[in-house]
Amino acid sequence: xxxxxxxxxxxxxxxxxxxxxxxxHLAKKGWSDCVLLEKNELTAGSTWHAAGNVxxxxxxxxxxxxxxxxxxxxxxxxxxVDYPMNYHQTGSLRLAHSKERxxxxxRACSMGRYQGIDMKMLTPDEAKEMYPFLETHxxxxxxxxxxxxxxxxxxxxxxxxxxxxDMGAKIIRFCPATGVTQKADKSWTVHTEKGDIDCQYVxxxxxxxxxxxxxxxKPYGGRTVPMMVMSHQYLLTEQIPELEAWxxxxxxxxxxxxxxxxxxxxxxxxxxINIGPYEPNCKAEWAESGDAIxxxxxxxxxxxxxxxxxDIVADAMERxxxxxxxxxxxxxxxxxxxxxxxxxxxxPMPGVENAFENCVFTFGIAQGGGAGKVLAEWIxxxxxxxDMWAVDPRRYTDYTDHAYCVAKGMEVYGNEYAMHFPWHEWxxxxxxxxxxxxxxxxxxxxxxxxxxxxxxxxWFAQPGDDTSLEATHTWGRSGPWEQxxxxxxxxxxxxxxxxxxxxxxxxxxxxxxxxxxxxxxxxGGLPKIGRMNLVxxxxxxxxxxTEFSCIRLDEDSFVLITAATAQWHDGExxxxxxxxxxxxxxxxxxxxxxxxxxxxxREVLGPLTxxxxxxxxxxxxxxTVAGRKAFLIRVSFTGxxxxxxxxxxxDMPAIYDAIIAAGAKPFGMYALNSLRIxxxxxxxxxxxxxxxxxxxxxxxxFIRFDKPQEFTGKPALLAExxxxxxxxxxxxxxxxxxxxxxxxxxxxxxxxxxGETTSGAWGYRVGASIAxxxxxxxxxxxxxxxxxxxxxxxCKAVAQPDAPMWDPDNERLRA
Numbered sequence: 131x132x133x134x135x136x137x138x139x140x141x142x143x144x145x146x147x148x149x150x151x152x153x154x155h156l157a158k159k160g161w162s163d164c165v166l167l168e169k170n171e172l173t174a175g176s177t178w179h180a181a182g183n184v185x186x187x188x189x190x191x192x193x194x195x196x197x198x199x200x201x202x203x204x205x206x207x208x209x210x211v212d213y214p215m216n217y218h219q220t221g222s223l224r225l226a227h228s229k230e231r232x233x234x235x236x237r238a239c240s241m242g243r244y245q246g247i248d249m250k251m252l253t254p255d256e257a258k259e260m261y262p263f264l265e266t267h268x269x270x271x272x273x274x275x276x277x278x279x280x281x282x283x284x285x286x287x288x289x290x291x292x293x294x295x296d297m298g299a300k301i302i303r304f305c306p307a308t309g310v311t312q313k314a315d316k317s318w319t320v321h322t323e324k325g326d327i328d329c330q331y332v333x334x335x336x337x338x339x340x341x342x343x344x345x346x347x348k349p350y351g352g353r354t355v356p357m358m359v360m361s362h363q364y365l366l367t368e369q370i371p372e373l374e375a376w377x378x379x380x381x382x383x384x385x386x387x388x389x390x391x392x393x394x395x396x397x398x399x400x401x402x403i404n405i406g407p408y409e410p411n412c413k414a415e416w417a418e419s420g421d422a423i424x425x426x427x428x429x430x431x432x433x434x435x436x437x438x439x440x441d442i443v444a445d446a447m448e449r450x451x452x453x454x455x456x457x458x459x460x461x462x463x464x465x466x467x468x469x470x471x472x473x474x475x476x477x478p479m480p481g482v483e484n485a486f487e488n489c490v491f492t493f494g495i496a497q498g499g500g501a502g503k504v505l506a507e508w509i510x511x512x513x514x515x516x517d518m519w520a521v522d523p524r525r526y527t528d529y530t531d532h533a534y535c536v537a538k539g540m541e542v543y544g545n546e547y548a549m550h551f552p553w554h555e556w557x558x559x560x561x562x563x564x565x566x567x568x569x570x571x572x573x574x575x576x577x578x579x580x581x582x583x584x585x586x587x588x589w590f591a592q593p594g595d596d597t598s599l600e601a602t603h604t605w606g607r608s609g610p611w612e613q614x615x616x617x618x619x620x621x622x623x624x625x626x627x628x629x630x631x632x633x634x635x636x637x638x639x640x641x642x643x644x645x646x647x648x649x650x651x652x653x654g655g656l657p658k659i660g661r662m663n664l665v666x667x668x669x670x671x672x673x674x675x676t677e678f679s680c681i682r683l684d685e686d687s688f689v690l691i692t693a694a695t696a697q698w699h700d701g702e703x704x705x706x707x708x709x710x711x712x713x714x715x716x717x718x719x720x721x722x723x724x725x726x727x728x729x730x731x732r733e734v735l736g737p738l739t740x741x742x743x744x745x746x747x748x749x750x751x752x753x754t755v756a757g758r759k760a761f762l763i764r765v766s767f768t769g770x771x772x773x774x775x776x777x778x779x780x781d782m783p784a785i786y787d788a789i790i791a792a793g794a795k796p797f798g799m800y801a802l803n804s805l806r807i808x809x810x811x812x813x814x815x816x817x818x819x820x821x822x823x824x825x826x827x828x829x830x831x832f833i834r835f836d837k838p839q840e841f842t843g844k845p846a847l848l849a850e851x852x853x854x855x856x857x858x859x860x861x862x863x864x865x866x867x868x869x870x871x872x873x874x875x876x877x878x879x880x881x882x883x884x885g886e887t888t889s890g891a892w893g894y895r896v897g898a899s900i901a902x903x904x905x906x907x908x909x910x911x912x913x914x915x916x917x918x919x920x921x922x923x924x925c926k927a928v929a930q931p932d933a934p935m936w937d938p939d940n941e942r943l944r945a
Contacts, residue, residue: 134302134324140164140509141320141327143307143343144335146177147283147495148474148488150290151502152333153299159510162298165327166291167320169306173287174428175337176494179464180283181364181406183386183395184496185222186247187238187275189550191874192520193473194238196500198245201277203499204286211293215285220398222278222386223257223264225449226271231391233605233869234549235273236922240876242275244883249275251922261384262376263452278386280397283495290502307343312350316483331509333486334479338467340489342423344479351481356470356530357490358539359423361413361432363439363463364406366399368456374401390547392445396453403453407442408546415465417536427465434461468492470530470538470559472546475523476501477508480698483706487523492542513669517819524698529562529583552872553609553800554602555579555588565632566722566779567786574796577611582694584633587798589614605921606868607892611800618797619804619894622768626728628794629802630786633694634723634776637704641712644686650839651707653824653847654832657682662748662763665690666824666832667703668843672850673820674827676700677812681750681763693814722782725802726794727772729945734792735773738785747944756788767802769809769936771945807900808893808936810861816873817859817888817902825850826904828859828932857885858910859902861935862927864890864918866899871918871925877905878917878924884909887918895936901927 139161142149145168153166168174184201188194201219208215226232235251242249252274254266260274291301302324309321310332320327334355336343344355377383377398387396394407413435416423436443447454467490469475474497479485488505491497504521507514519525541558555578562583565571572578576587577597588611591597595610602609621627639648648656652665662681669675676699678690692700697718704714726735732743741753741762750763758781766772777785790796803813812818812827824833824847833847864871871890876883885905893900901918909916914929937943 134305134322135165135300135327136325138163138165138300138327138329140331140333141318141329142166142333142335143320144168144175144337144339144489145172145301145303146175146335146337147173147287147290147498148337148491148501149333149335150287150294151498152335152488152505153294153301154290155502155506156509157294157297157299159506161510164299165329166294166299166301167305167307167322168301168303169426170428171303172291172301173284175339176464176466176491177283177287177337178429179431179462180495181397181404182280182283182495183397184281185275185278186242187224187273187278189234189238189241190473190520191241192516192518193497194241194245195516196504197496198247198277198500199503200496200499204281207286207289207293211289211296213285213289213292215282215289217279217281217286218383219277219279220383220385221274221276222388223252223261224273224275224388224390225269226273227268227391228270230549230603230605232271233921235271237872237875239273240919240922241874244876244886247275247277249273261387263372263384263450264387265449265451274385280386281495286495286498310346318484331484331486333488333505335488337489337491337494338465339423340467340475340487347479347482347485351483352485353480353528355475355487355490356526356535357467358417358535359415359465360468360539360543361415361435361463362466363434363461364404365443365458365462366404366460367402367453368459369401370403370452370456372452373398373403377401387450388547389446389449392442393547394442394446396446396450402456402459403450405443405446405453407439407446408543409439409442410544411438412540412543413438414536414540432463434463436461466492468539468542470526470535470542472542473521474501476504476518476521477523478702480524480702513671513673513820517815517821519815519819522699524702525695527582527698534559534562549603551602551604553604553611554599557599561585563633565630566782567630570783570786571630571796574790576796576798579799581799582633582697584694586631586633587629587796589798589800590618590796607870608868615800615804616894618795618801621795622728622770622797622801622805623895624729626726626731626734626794627797627801628786628789629725629797629799631723631725634718635692635694635697635700636717636721637690637701638715638717639688639690639704639708639712640686640715642686643709644688644712646839647709647712648680648688649837650841652678652680653841653843654834655837656680657748659684660749662750662765664832666829668824668841668847669820670843670846672823672825672843672846674818674822674824674829675820676703677814677818679765696814720779721776722779724775724782724786724789725767725772726775726789727766727768727770729771729942731770731772731794734789734794738788738792755785758784760785766943767811768805769934770942804891804894807889807891807902808895809934810902812902813889822857822904823847823850823855825855826857826859855907857904858907860905860910861930862887862901862903862916862918863930863935864899864901864925864927866918866920866925867923869920870899871901871920875901876919877903877927878919879906879909884916893935900935
């Protein structure tokens, strides 16, 4: 065992596949002065009992990127580090029992092909040729992924560890970390049973112990890690002679099989079968008060609970009858950590400087290679190659209490292979954050959705409308919501609509020099006193970090407003960059906002307020509405005449009641999405992300190259301006069928993939399906004919002029 060093650049806590991958990738980037601490032997946690499946399939662009990288890394790793590994890229078959599942598979195939993965759809008969033991009589289609397979979890971890050691990194086994102390310069001391290590950065890669390790960081701004632990079982059959004969004859293993509609995988394990169910009747572990996780659960399992999975196992044996002819040789029942959305936590530790998380992996073997790459980039370069918001720990804020994490973890596990339909809202863990008018919104028919824990109305149902979860199981736009969204959009177009929008992230920045600091913080210019505008922050590569509405109250007094989901991301961005002498006061939870929009909104609001409603677009003022203090902003995300009405929580019910009584029709988030896409307004972490530069995103007018302040990303953007952008933002009018383009639909031109959509919706004012997207720069000009692939169907699309499709001159906004 290596001696404990007294100093290191980075200390990683946790010796599973993810910790080892992080160490390996840090060393690959030249940071060999790093240390991994493991309380027991490497792989002692979830890694040692993992099944070792390595899929690339995902309908998340970020997750697919990460998993694809893992397959590429594992294929070369044994030779690269001179360590023998059992890695079988057998390919996989995913079975579809319904048209909707086929559509999901077609979408994943399209994304996979864009990333260089040769996924394709097969007929049941073609699948039968590849897997002769398979019953196919009730299948609609089969997805084939040639890169899928399985790997020995211990071997891949030891290979990563060897590679890291060979480059000079250190691994200290049987050395439990016991705590951390942050010093005045924000560096760390990590305490262990064998001594202390001083380091610049700490990584929590502690697997199902990540929450316990996370508590050490609370005195330094941290929070309880949002996670829980599930009991996951899989069983291994005895050897099957028919399988052995087939493998010997064909010289390979069978493809990995997943029956996602029943919820299990089935994999050849030597000459037997591994069956791994994700049962709805699932069990959380260490979830009850007093039932604490043991101090050391290394290399341990629970006793089996076969009754919980018996029905699914029986179904698997009917699907592949040969699997039922052998007895069960072993049942594995071990802990797997789950975050509330089933995705890991990779990135900066919220609220804590120089600390990172790479933990809570439900599919750690498949994602471990990519996770190490991503976190090494975050630590060394300060940014990742791909936008990784899907796994960023800051995507959660303060609503993830213990009960929420348990409820959501069980929901995700029990629906592990469920389709994530665009109109579907998962029911567990709801009502975490409520607007002051929540009950009123519900009484008016609000069908709610969760946004950073905040409940907002997605659409408003009328008596008799079907609001069941089953009604949302469609990729198409048609459903009980469609007519209501149309009516809500028409109300905003023709009269006046109101949307309750709790959760706006608000940051009030004051102090002498706030003006000068902001000019160097954002890429563009600042508004005059009494005005507002949009401002953007870029990273060092010139890519889009975030967008703020910037309201100037006084010479050195500004309010920055951003998306609800960006609360911790943008709050941290501001606080980390704010110089001494300036202060930031956040009022996200103390205030609520209404969007009031439509050509008659001035008539609705006028009798209720003492505000000057003749003030122009992009102005703001303090006033009263319905006798209560309010702050009006003359801006509208809908593209119609309108205001944002901001007020203290206790004052909003009276304001909302008065506006509804005056004739405003409530509308929801689905209508707002349609309205904003017709205006070409970008949404954060969809249309605006670090996958794109400011210039690619078409935000040239929000960059002031001539200002003296050296804003972040300026050199990169100047170079890009000179050399030319690779991609260009485009609005597309799409001849879509029943469904509009989801995020990351591929865009084709002359048989070649040339870009991707970033959002899409039906525009009820323009009567067309619209997609916003990024295409090869030479194809972004108006009139270019393209194709958008929507759930397997290529639909003709035409690039529109560089202006909103609705009210291109903004006459209605300025009315």
